[in-house]
Ligand code: B12
């Protein structure tokens with residue numbers, strides 16, 4: 350029987366996380382096919398390791414998980430090289446990038462199949478079909494080419510997460526010891542990354558989760574999550590958890606049940622949520638969540654401008670007033686709100702785009718007044734093709750186009766696009782991008798993130814001293830002195846390096 354090789358292209362320079370997506374795909378074929386994971390984060394030369402494995406002649410199926418940005422940068426040349434030297438292999442890409450840009454991936458000529466969204470059923474079905482020479486054309490979530498035509502099959506229901514097989518941590522550990530995936534963060538000395546639910550029930554018009562999950566969400570039960578966490582704690586000593594779910598707190602019942610279970614374990618934890626959802630939680634639930642070790646929650650605040658929130662389709666219930674009130678409310682529970690803002694969305698005229706940016710800069714300062722502990726993460730809006738949304742229509746009307754080839758995607762400009770640092774959107778001028786970036790520099794100087802655990806109190810004080818006056822006077826131009834300090838001390842950027 351042919352074997353399966355799963356590749357996780359390098360996604361970060363440090364603080365590597367357990368490759369949960371591939372572990373879940375490995376679990377879907379575990380016991381039926383032999384598999385290996387090659388983790389680009391943990392291999393000095395992943396291409397050589399892959400080539401050594403392929404040279405055995407035992408592997409026919411190669412699965413890549415691909416996020417946009419740096420992962421694509423490593424995925425593209427390695428995929429090309431594999432297909433050139435081992436043309437008989439079957440190349441299957443999954444994850445957010447190929448699910449959204451499937452046409453570009455398949456047109457490259459070296460990607461044979463794309464799995465659109467969850468691969469838990471589609472992947473084993475595809476391997477079975479190919480191994481047994483059976484038709485694969487009807488497999489749900491599969492995208493492939495028939496001649497020049499792209500066939501995009503319908504999607505399955507999201508699998509019941511409690512029915513999925515256990516993740517094969519021990520097998521991963523044999524090549525990549527798990528303790529090296531348990532990084533030191535502000536949450537703890539050995540922080541594990543865990544994914545307890547999939548999808549999201551909302552349809553924000555800027556968000557990549559929407560075209561894939563189409564407003565669907567399913568979570569593992571609190572008991573199942575607790576069981577996995579406890580296993581990693583007992584076996585490898587994890588003492589903190591980062592939940593990577595798009596929206597951990599969709600179900601209050603589940604969040605509260607988990608909080609009750611985890612409380613005796615004395616682990617600190619972090620997750621992502623919506624403000625309007627959690628604002629409905631009663632005080633007792635927020636208190637319990639805090640008591641159980643939840644230290645910080647990431648919220649998509651996005652904008653203080655109600656018109657923009659509407660353009661972003663934030664579910665219709667989040668408002669600027671609520672964002673401010675909720676930041677203040679969290680103070681009493683000792684949970685730090687981590688608010689992300691998306692600046693630089695399109696408007697009818699350049700003056701309006703600039704006015705929107707100015708409005709949100711002033712709004713962020715109000716948030717800091719309401720609760721100075723609030724962590725602020727600023728993204729510049731990078732479009733995702735949320736077909737049919739008003740925002741995406743505006744984006745297209747403004748002349749924005751995605752790259753048409755994988756080679757174009759990996760050029761440095763587009764890499765920056767997905768890091769949401771310098772989007773190539775036609776309505777943003779260099780002056781606007783500078784304004785956002787400079788404000789961010791001064792803000793990060795005046796309020797350095799608590800998640801940068803290498804930054805001691807002296808450094809913090811120095812950078813604050815050099816930034817606070819600028820911050821107070823709204824003077825953000827050319828903040829070279831702050832940039833220099835941040836560069837010297839490798840200031841952490843949660844928006845790129847993880848939360
Ligand atoms: C963990 C994470 C990271 C980690 C790295 C993860 C890693 N692999 O090492 C870090 C922090 C480094 C990171 C960075 C970035 N990330 Co990131 N990340 C995530 C996060 C939170 C979880 C991913 C995960 O592990 N999911 C768990 C698994 C089980 O779910 P899954 O990935 O959906 O996998 C399923 C399917 O997609 C599919 N599948 C996935 N891979 C494969 C492979 C094969 C072969 C098959 C068959 C199927 C398959 O099957 C899986 C099981 O059903 C997601 C959001 C999310 N909640 O998913 C964002 C997310 C993927 N990241 C995103 C982005 C944009 C980035 C960045 C590029 C920029 C940024 N500002 O964050 C950076 C830079 C990346 C880089 N340096 O390359 C976006 C992608 C959006 C888009 N336009 O495509 C997401 C969706 C966040 C968001 N909502 O915007 N990220």
Ligand code: SF4
Pocket residue numbers: 549550551552553556557558559595596623649
């Ligand atoms: S709530 Fe968050 S994850 Fe869900 S669609 Fe909106 S931005 Fe995306």
